[in-house]
Amino acid sequence: DTEVTQTPKHLVMGMTNKKSLKCEQHMGHRAMYWYKQKAKKPPELMFVYSYEKLSINESVPSRFSPECPNSSLLNLHLHALQPEDSALYLCASSQAGHSNQPQHFGDGTRLSIL
Amino acid sequence: AQSVTQLDSQVPVFEEAPVELRCNYSSSVSVYLFWYVQYPNQGLQLLLKYLSGSTLVKGINGFEAEFNKSQTSFHLRKPSVHISDTAEYFCAVSEGGTSGTYKYIFGTGTRLKVLA
Numbered sequence: 001d002t003e004v005t006q007t008p009k010h011l012v013m014g015m016t017n018k019k020s021l022k023c024e025q026h027m028g029h030r031a032m033y034w035y036k037q038k039a040k041k042p043p044e045l046m047f048v049y050s051y052e053k054l055s056i057n058e059s060v061p062s063r064f065s066p067e068c069p070n071s072s073l074l075n076l077h078l079h080a081l082q083p084e085d086s087a088l089y090l091c092a093s094s095q096a097g098h099s100n101q102p103q104h105f106g107d108g109t110r111l112s113i114l
Numbered sequence: 115a116q117s118v119t120q121l122d123s124q125v126p127v128f129e130e131a132p133v134e135l136r137c138n139y140s141s142s143v144s145v146y147l148f149w150y151v152q153y154p155n156q157g158l159q160l161l162l163k164y165l166s167g168s169t170l171v172k173g174i175n176g177f178e179a180e181f182n183k184s185q186t187s188f189h190l191r192k193p194s195v196h197i198s199d200t201a202e203y204f205c206a207v208s209e210g211g212t213s214g215t216y217k218y219i220f221g222t223g224t225r226l227k228v229l230a
Binding site: 004006031033040041042043045048050055056090092094096097098099100101102103104105106107108110 | 146148150155156157158159160163165202204208209215216217218220221222223225
């Protein structure tokens with residue numbers, strides 16, 4: 001069983017739609033991450049939140065907007081996406097402030113842009 | 115900046131045979147190393163981690179890895195594989211950022227295919 005829960009599991013949207021991806025964890029982790037993963041590639045880091053503040057933005061286009069409303073929730077708001085944004089979006093969490101703490105991943109949201 | 119190299123993109127192996135998946139890293143400072151497995155349509159699951167201490171690390175599902183500082187390697191091994199081990203395997207090193215934030219540097223992954 002995954003301890004990081006992502007919804008929805010699948011999402012199909014048009015290029016003009018607005019949608020949100022959600023991620024929830026109850027492990028008391030204060031670092032949360034969004035990744036984008038294309039087929040047969042490793043995950044690419046998009047954003048990192050530490051203690052509910054955005055600490056890393058890997059030059060992600062503004063059509064992706066992250067939000068961390070509390071220590072258990074992480075959202076990714078999507079608007080005007082492009083076909084190349086179709087991918088598996090993974091959320092992860094870990095203890096904050098320690099480089100030796102492993103990240104725990106959810107099962108992802110598979111996003112398809114029409 | 116650190117980097118992680120997984121030279122083998124695919125490794126085919128027969129069921130019940132041993133397997134080794136290779137991972138090399140580049141770092142001049144203390145490293146924390148991780149192996150993850152990803153089954154189809156799932157997220158990444160932690161197999162094992164090296165933080166410090168014993169260089170032989172045992173993980174879940176019968177996997178183990180050996181940290182070799184002189185060769186900057188962290189190869190993953192299993193003495194006898196099962197069909198269910200067919201998956202993508204990622205090696206990662208933890209890298210420090212600003213304000214105590216850390217991120218992973220992933221290798222490109224190795225697809226293990228176990229043949230009957």
